[in-house]
Amino acid sequence: xxxxxxxxxxxxxxxxxxxxxxxxxxxxxxxxxxxxxxxxxxxxxxxxxxxxxxxxxxxxxxxxxxxxxxxxxxxxxxxxxxxxxxxxxxxxxxxxxxxxxxxxxxxxxxxxxxxxxxxxxxxxxxxxxxxxxxxxxxxxxxxxxxxxxxxxxxxxxxxxxxxxxxxxxxxxxxxxxxxxxxxxxxxxxxxxxxxxxxxxxxxxxxxxxxxxxxxxxxxxxxxxxxxxxxxxxxxxxxxxxxxxxxxxxxxxxxxxxxxxxxxxxxxxxxxxxxxxxxxxxxxxxxxxxxxxxxxxxxxxxxx
Amino acid sequence: xxxxxxxxxxxxxxxxxxxxxxxxxxxxxxxxxxxxxxxxxxxxxxxxxxxxxxxxxxxxxxxxxxxxxxxxxxxxxxxxxxxxxxxxxxxxxxxxxxxxxxxxxxxxxxxxxxxxxxxxxxxxxxxxxxxxxxxxxxxxxxxxxxxxxxxxxxxxxxxxxxxxxxxxxxxxxxxxxxxxxxx
Numbered sequence: 001x002x003x004x005x006x007x008x009x010x011x012x013x014x015x016x017x018x019x020x021x022x023x024x025x026x027x028x029x030x031x032x033x034x035x036x037x038x039x040x041x042x043x044x045x046x047x048x049x050x051x052x053x054x055x056x057x058x059x060x061x062x063x064x065x066x067x068x069x070x071x072x073x074x075x076x077x078x079x080x081x082x083x084x085x086x087x088x089x090x091x092x093x094x095x096x097x098x099x100x101x102x103x104x105x106x107x108x109x110x111x112x113x114x115x116x117x118x119x120x121x122x123x124x125x126x127x128x129x130x131x132x133x134x135x136x137x138x139x140x141x142x143x144x145x146x147x148x149x150x151x152x153x154x155x156x157x158x159x160x161x162x163x164x165x166x167x168x169x170x171x172x173x174x175x176x177x178x179x180x181x182x183x184x185x186x187x188x189x190x191x192x193x194x195x196x197x198x199x200x201x202x203x204x205x206x207x208x209x210x211x212x213x214x215x216x217x218x219x220x221x222x223x224x225x226x227x228x229x230x231x232x233x234x235x236x237x238x239x240x241x242x243x244x245x246x247x248x249x250x251x252x253x254x255x256x257x258x259x260x261x262x263x264x265x266x267x268x269x270x271x272x273x274x275x276x277x278x279x280x281x282x283x284x285x286x287x288x289x290x291x292x293x294x295x296x297x298x299x300x301x302x303x
Numbered sequence: 304x305x306x307x308x309x310x311x312x313x314x315x316x317x318x319x320x321x322x323x324x325x326x327x328x329x330x331x332x333x334x335x336x337x338x339x340x341x342x343x344x345x346x347x348x349x350x351x352x353x354x355x356x357x358x359x360x361x362x363x364x365x366x367x368x369x370x371x372x373x374x375x376x377x378x379x380x381x382x383x384x385x386x387x388x389x390x391x392x393x394x395x396x397x398x399x400x401x402x403x404x405x406x407x408x409x410x411x412x413x414x415x416x417x418x419x420x421x422x423x424x425x426x427x428x429x430x431x432x433x434x435x436x437x438x439x440x441x442x443x444x445x446x447x448x449x450x451x452x453x454x455x456x457x458x459x460x461x462x463x464x465x466x467x468x469x470x471x472x473x474x475x476x477x478x479x480x481x482x483x484x485x486x
Contacts, residue, residue, distance in 0.1 A: 022376040026402055029380035033399030040393040041445055047387075047394040054388035058342050069349075139391025140343075140355040143442040143453055146391045147349055187352065189448035211453040212352030267349040 045175065052177030055137070055148050059180055062136030063150055070270040127242060129273040131155040135170075135266055136180070145188035145208060147171065147266060149274070152179045157274050160240060160283065165272045168246040168264030169193065169234060173274065181274075185266060186247060187212060195247050196235040203235060204257070206248055214248050217257040226253040231263070239279035239286070322482030332479040333366045333373055334382070336472070341386040353453060356461035358468070359386050360434055361427075363401065365465075365472035367408050368423050379405040396441040400434050423469070428462045435461065 040046050081088065133149040151157050153176045163170045163183050171191060175182040184191050187208035194205050195216075203219045216232060218224070230250040236243030246263035277283055340359035363382060366374055383401030387394045411426050412418075435454045 025377035025380065026406055029377055029383070029402035030399050030406070032380070033383065033395045033397070033402055036395030037393060037399055037441060038395070040395050041441075044393065044445060050394070051388050054385075058389070061342065135349045138349040139353075139389075140349075141353060141357045141457070142391035143353050143439040144391045144393075144446060145352075188446060189443075190446040207448075209453070269349075 048175040055180040066134040131274045145185040147183045152177045162241045165264045165269035194237040195232040198231040226258045239282035242278040324480045325483040361468045365469040393445040427465045
């Protein structure tokens with residue numbers, strides 16, 4: 001196919017000027033884009049208002065999409081359940097028998113726990129969730145991992161609040177609009193979650209790898225004590241995430257940590273809960289001190 | 304006086320001769336389709352990894368290759384800004400990359416006198432590779448963590464899906480020129 005020749009202006013002065021202006025605006029676009037990019041790299045929240053507005057526009061579509069997703073998952077799960085009903089029934093009966101025995105033990109431990117806590121005078125009410133929401137969108141084409149939920153500042157959602165699903169941690173709120181909020185997922189490299197190993201409390205932190213996997217890094221260096229299948233829950237340090245939420249399962253231990261996968265895949269979650277910041281006072285104090293003093297020198301020379 | 308049979312026979316022909324494409328559709332459809340493709344991130348898929356190809360950018364390239372003069376050369380500025388609102392990239396990355404892609408397409412058009420399927424595919428693949436790597440680089444700077452290693456599968460998918468996207472855009476182009484307006 002020959003290329004089209006219709007950009008040739010001929011002798012028309014007006015057409016010549018029009019084409020020239022087009023080039024000028026296009027080059028200005030590159031320059032303006034570069035400027036805006038620098039601004040938003042130094043101040044990531046600079047265009048939050050525009051993004052929030054855009055999310056509000058797309059909210060009905062996202063809501064409908066989320067409902068379809070949940071319904072279709074239910075449909076496939078239903079068909080799959082029919083196919084292996086017999087085997088599953090036998091398995092489940094065995095599991096229920098085991099779980100019943102466990103439940104009795106748990107109840108006893110719970111009672112003892114309550115008595116001991118009463119003795120110590122610790123009153124720890126579980127935090128009431130701020131709001132329940134659907135995940136209505138995510139940045140599935142970008143290397144940054146954000147999701148959008150269907151509640152916003154009208155429902156009391158604020159930036160910094162953790163978001164969890166039934167099975168584990170999803171992320172934390174970074175920007176809010178009136179009826180939508182943007183959530184930084186655990187798999188984003190910008191999100192660092194302090195965790196501990198569920199069975200012995202070994203401290204570590206988790207950083208996203210942006211490819212669906214996450215990196216589990218130990219705080220105490222030395223012999224790597226991690227094994228495949230170790231479960232990590234939030235530790236509560238840092239003051240944002242409440243302790244005890246499952247975050248990740250280690251799959252591949254390596255020299256100074258492990259690669260893992262998420263405890264809660266956001267695509268499986270039909271509803272998520274927005275929780276209040278675990279220790280808001282501590283977080284506020286930390287931010288105030290950071291603002292007052294320059295940041296400490298970073299130490300990358302870890303062995 | 305025209306009989307019923309005659310009017311029926313001439314109905315199909317008549318439906319074409321005094322009609323023109325609706326200007327709203329003829330000019331607006333490319334813009335609308337690219338903006339809708341930007342909003343595909345609001346899809347039912349909540350991904351924990353970048354899995355979808357950059358559909359909006361692919362639709363932009365497909366329109367630009369199919370109808371070189373339909374989108375003005377500065378179209379990357381508004382459309383890139385719109386894409387930035389939904390893509391999760393730091394604001395400005397879409398504007399700069401889309402504007403640069405429009406200028407690059409202009410240079411490619413000026414350089415090669417003849418165009419064909421393979422050449423369009425190669426040009427599209429090269430632009431998509433540049434776009435994805437630079438976008439991942441910008442996102443990596445924003446996150447303070449090097450990211451470009453994660454775009455491999457996404458790039459492969461985008462290159463494979465580019466010809467089907469151009470076919471879909473060609474179908475949209477037929478819709479765009481449907482003779483709907485009576486002259």
